[in-house]
Amino acid sequence: MGENHFSIIIAEIKQELKHFEQLTQECKQFYELNKNQIDSSTNLRVLGSILHDFYTCIENLFRKIAINIDDELPSDSSWHSILLNRMSLNIANIRKNVINDDLKETLYDYLRFRHIFRNIYGFKLNWDKMGHLVKSIESTQKTANKQIKEFLEFLEKMQ
Numbered sequence: 001m002g003e004n005h006f007s008i009i010i011a012e013i014k015q016e017l018k019h020f021e022q023l024t025q026e027c028k029q030f031y032e033l034n035k036n037q038i039d040s041s042t043n044l045r046v047l048g049s050i051l052h053d054f055y056t057c058i059e060n061l062f063r064k065i066a067i068n069i070d071d072e073l074p075s076d077s078s079w080h081s082i083l084l085n086r087m088s089l090n091i092a093n094i095r096k097n098v099i100n101d102d103l104k105e106t107l108y109d110y111l112r113f114r115h116i117f118r119n120i121y122g123f124k125l126n127w128d129k130m131g132h133l134v135k136s137i138e139s140t141q142k143t144a145n146k147q148i149k150e151f152l153e154f155l156e157k158m159q
Contacts, residue, residue, distance in 0.1 A: 006159045009068045010152055016061040017145060023054045024141040031134050044125040051133050052117045055110040058144060062087050062098065069095050069155075080111055098151045099144065106140055109133060 027050045034043045062083050066073045070091065074082040088104040090097045099107070113133055117125070 005068070006155050009064060010155050012064050013061055013148065013152060013155075016057055016064070017148060020054070020057045020061075020141055020144065023050055023057055024137050026050055027054065027134060027137045038131075039127050041123045041125070044127060044130070045122040047134055048113075048117050048122065048125050048130065051110065051130065051137070052114050054137060054141075055107070055114045058107060058110075059083065061148070065095075065098060065151075080115075081108075084108065084111060096151065096154050099147045103140075103143055103147060106136070106143070110140070 027047065030043075030046055030050065031038070034040075034046075037043055038047075059080065063073060066083055066086065070086065073079070074086070076082070084104060084107055087098040088101050110133060113130060116129075
């Protein structure tokens with residue numbers, strides 16, 4: 001590892017956190033503007049896309065950690081779930097956990113939704129099955145932001 005290794009990773013994680021917040025604000029604003037017509041196919045597609053991007057953003061952040069700190073990205077067919085689980089682990093002589101178990105379970109719901117979103121037609125999206133994710137996106141983002149910033153403090157001490 002080069003002497004700038006952790007500085008680069010820290011900067012990349014901070015950039016992803018900005019994207020994470022932007023996606024949260026987009027979702028919140030769109031929902032507020034459209035909550036009276038939330039069941040329309042178009043509105044569900046828009047919210048589904050934002051939820052998809054929301055999880056993709058946090059996963060991109062986790063991938064950076066797995067590749068650059070853990071030195072291993074899971075490679076089997078369930079790598080998305082394995083990666084999320086690994087982010088909740090303290091790994092001896094490598095790093096502390098990035099997120100706690102409660103946040104991991106919350107993020108599993110977003111991961112599962114992303115999988116569904118990628119594998120069904122948009123007109124089949126259902127507010128009853130995704131509404132809780134939209135309504136909890138802001139609290140999820142704030143919790144993740146807090147925990148990831150604690151992880152960044154850990155990284156900064158390693159420089």
